[in-house]
Amino acid sequence: MTISHAVLTTGLLLMLIGIWGILTQRNILRIIIGFALMGTGSHIVIVAVGYVANGTAPIIDDALPLSEAAARAVDPVPSALAVTAIVIGLAVTAVMLAFAIRLYGAKKTLSIDAFADSKW
């Protein structure tokens, strides 16, 4: 059991909890929280996959000279991808919350069961 195993397992568990929330909860806000949990779990998984044994942050300074960087730094590509994923996750959450506000305005309830009528 290494650090990245622990982090990876945590991320996968968070994703599972999120999917459970999306599938079983009936309150729209709880479903949105499920989506956010799933997204956060996947960010953690991405970062865990990029870890290299005994690695450190890929920032070149006194603690990590350029000559040792290739041997001691963690993979910077997953970290850069995680930044992208976080921004997209925020965007998705914001749009979902805006829709939740409009849905509440239409039916005065946040239960997903009230929106069973499909119009298009």
Added chain:
Amino acid sequence: MMRRAAAAVLLLALGAIFATVALDFRERTALPPLAEAYVEMVPRELGAPNVITGILLSYRAFDTIGEVAVLFMVAAGIGLLLGPGRKPEDPALDESEPEPSTEIVRNGADIMVPLIALFAVYIVLHGHLGPGGGFQGGAVVASCVLLMLLARPDYRVRLAQLSVAESLAGVFIVLAGMAGLVFAGGFLDSRVLPLGEFGTLFSAGAIPVLSVLLGTKVGCELSVIIERFRA
């Protein structure tokens, strides 16, 4: 009942897949070739100590522009969903005075807002030296706006000025990209400005400039999104 059973089956199947992923995972002992190339090239060619910022703002800067476009679309979409021109659905809710926040929140905001703003500037300006950059700093700016909204419900974000600042930042990002096309290796190449001394504030070519523009743009967009949710 049927629905719950289906959800349970799906979750068990996903759990089994995730378990095999977690059990088969082996921690890496060396960098893959692409990452090794990035770690070597960013400090040497771009002069930026923070490899991740170098990737985000130079090698993959085109993706970053796309991401900012996504944020812009979200701000526009939320404006469409929640913006002005929509009739108030609950008139009683709209006309009532917003409840004032407690003294703790107000005084806390008085102390914290300038500090948070300063921290945001630090994060944006030091994106090429340490952890940070335009996106992170922009998010901190937005947290500042959120705290102001919580502490003072009558505080209004000036949407017109924000959109002017945001548009100008966007135009300048594209102009910096085109400068890279003319004076350096390609679109958004950060080597249009001199690399300077490694590890100092004014170094790494155009990366700090792009960082500031990106921070402005992201901060404005997130602030507009937060302001829209108040209504």
